[in-house]
Amino acid sequence: MDRAGLDSLDREGLIGVVLRQLQAIDRLTGEVAALRAENAALRAKLDRPPKTPDNSSVPPSQGQKTSMWAKNRSKRRPHAGAHRPLHPDPTERRDILASACPHCGFDVSRSAQQPCEAYDRIEIPEIRPDVTRVILHGGVCPCCRGRFKAQAPLGLERGSPFGPNLRAFVIYLRFTQGVGFERLSLLMRDLLGLDISEGALVNILKAARERFHAASAAIRARLLSASAICSDETGLRVGKRSWWLWVFHHGKDAYFLAHPRRGKTAVEQFLGAVRPDAWVSDRFGAQNGWAKKDHQVCLAHLLRDTQFVIDEGDQIFAPGLRHLLGRACRIGSRRHRLADASLKIYLARLEADLDQLLALIPTHPAGVKWQAAIEKLRRHLFVFMTNRAVPPTNNESERALRPCVTFRKITNGFRSQWGAYQYADIRSVIESARRKSIGPLDAIRSALLTKPASHQVKSPA
Numbered sequence: 001m002d003r004a005g006l007d008s009l010d011r012e013g014l015i016g017v018v019l020r021q022l023q024a025i026d027r028l029t030g031e032v033a034a035l036r037a038e039n040a041a042l043r044a045k046l047d048r049p050p051k052t053p054d055n056s057s058v059p060p061s062q063g064q065k066t067s068m069w070a071k072n073r074s075k076r077r078p079h080a081g082a083h084r085p086l087h088p089d090p091t092e093r094r095d096i097l098a099s100a101c102p103h104c105g106f107d108v109s110r111s112a113q114q115p116c117e118a119y120d121r122i123e124i125p126e127i128r129p130d131v132t133r134v135i136l137h138g139g140v141c142p143c144c145r146g147r148f149k150a151q152a153p154l155g156l157e158r159g160s161p162f163g164p165n166l167r168a169f170v171i172y173l174r175f176t177q178g179v180g181f182e183r184l185s186l187l188m189r190d191l192l193g194l195d196i197s198e199g200a201l202v203n204i205l206k207a208a209r210e211r212f213h214a215a216s217a218a219i220r221a222r223l224l225s226a227s228a229i230c231s232d233e234t235g236l237r238v239g240k241r242s243w244w245l246w247v248f249h250h251g252k253d254a255y256f257l258a259h260p261r262r263g264k265t266a267v268e269q270f271l272g273a274v275r276p277d278a279w280v281s282d283r284f285g286a287q288n289g290w291a292k293k294d295h296q297v298c299l300a301h302l303l304r305d306t307q308f309v310i311d312e313g314d315q316i317f318a319p320g321l322r323h324l325l326g327r328a329c330r331i332g333s334r335r336h337r338l339a340d341a342s343l344k345i346y347l348a349r350l351e352a353d354l355d356q357l358l359a360l361i362p363t364h365p366a367g368v369k370w371q372a373a374i375e376k377l378r379r380h381l382f383v384f385m386t387n388r389a390v391p392p393t394n395n396e397s398e399r400a401l402r403p404c405v406t407f408r409k410i411t412n413g414f415r416s417q418w419g420a421y422q423y424a425d426i427r428s429v430i431e432s433a434r435r436k437s438i439g440p441l442d443a444i445r446s447a448l449l450t451k452p453a454s455h456q457v458k459s460p461a
Contacts, residue, residue: 048312055308057282057301059405087120129166129194132156160207162196167204168445170196174205175426176403176440178410209422214452216428219253224271226250228278228389231287232397233262234405237413238420245424246270247400247431250389254400254431256424258417262286278383278390281397296383298394299325299332306370314367320357321374324350325381332384332392347385354378400431 049055053063099109134156138149152158162170170188173179179187181198188196223229229250236243236258246257246266259266264286271290278294281287282301289295303325309318331338331346338346358375362368374381384392404427414420426444433443 055311164448170204171444172441178407212425215447216425219428219432220255223253223255224274229276230280230397234401245404252435256427258420258424280394294383295380296390297380299329300393309366309370312366314364317360317362317367317371324353329392343385
């Protein structure tokens with residue numbers, strides 16, 4: 001090949017190299033621009049205020065609390081002294097009469113005396129199990145020469161050796177105090193003097209499944225007939241998977257549902273074909289759209305979200321909204337003392353003030369976004385002003401779930417699905433009893449003594 005051909009090949013090679021370099025430069029330039037945009041977004045996120053229990057739904061246990069030594073506490077006046085009140089129903093009463101005068105030693109045993117001081121001395125008796133040995137006698141009938149045996153009296157039939165009080169005590173310690181099976185077995189041995197293995201404790205729980213499921217099914221039936229329902233959910237650990245514990249409640253009834261999903265399938269499983277007139281929840285999508293008429297959004301959640309917008313920097317829309325929502329909550333707390341005409345006046349004032357707030361023009365992006373969200377939620381803000389069966393907040397749901405969160409942190413969940421289902425049934429019984437001023441131990445004992453109907457469906461295994 002001649003000199004001209006070589007020069008032509010060199011030029012084509014150089015052009016190809018230059019083109020590839022230009023393509024690489026264009027690609028790297030695009031990557032640099034994308035990284036700069038991502039860096040700017042991360043810096044903007046760093047500039048945002050932290051999520052705290054005061055401005056978000058972060059639980060109080062995850063908030064940073066100020067040390068008591070760091071607080072500048074002013075010296076307060078001491079409070080008035082207090083004493084333990086006397087027991088309303090003492091087991092024994094002893095009237096102690098003075099025998100001699102402490103000043104002169106004169107015999108005063110026959111003199112008139114009146115009570116001068118009363119106090120209680122509290123002690124527990126020695127803890128010993130009440131064990132009844134049942135011996136069934138029998139023999140041979142002298143008439144027909146057939147063998148016979150005595151029938152066990154009611155309540156002393158052959159089967160589990162543990163009575164209802166002991167079984168209720170075991171269930172109470174397990175599901176209310178969060179005592180594990182190993183520690184529970186040791187507690188029974190050391191405190192009551194009973195050797196109960198971990199397997200026997202599990203059998204006690206399994207034997208109670210049907211009765212607690214029947215009790216929770218009755219609670220669900222009453223709840224589905226209510227005009228309004230409140231709902232919320234929290235996390236639950238079953239085996240190696242994350243489940244969810246839902247609560248549905250209103251008035252004196254509360255129903256818990258353990259479900260592997262957080263979506264609308266859990267609410268559908270609870271409701272079936274029933275749709276209540278009103279629903280109360282937060283803004284989570286799975287809890288929206290279930291009411292036939294009204295849906296009340298929790299104002300307490302909105303107050304915390306509004307505080308976060310204020311912390312981000314909005315000083316035009318969010319401060320006024322926080323004041324408005326706080327005023328609405330205060331009206332809701334004293335709603336039982338107000339007449340319908342007064343509620344209409346208060347509602348008109350709240351709507352007028354909300355109109356003025358929505359007419360403002362926020363300059364901060366967080367304020368603009370929050371104003372648009374509030375405008376969409378407007379018809380769900382003040383439902384409680386026209387429907388007395390609807391509370392302004394969903395705080396009762398969070399109170400109902402608080403013991404469940406404590407139990408989850410203590411035990412770290414369940415190994416089997418039937419344990420989660422049974423826990424939901426037991427929590428339904430205990431929470432519903434609490435709303436009727438019944439203690440948890442009494443509620444558990446009552447559920448164990450109530451025989452379920454034969455047509456009741458058992459909980460899934």
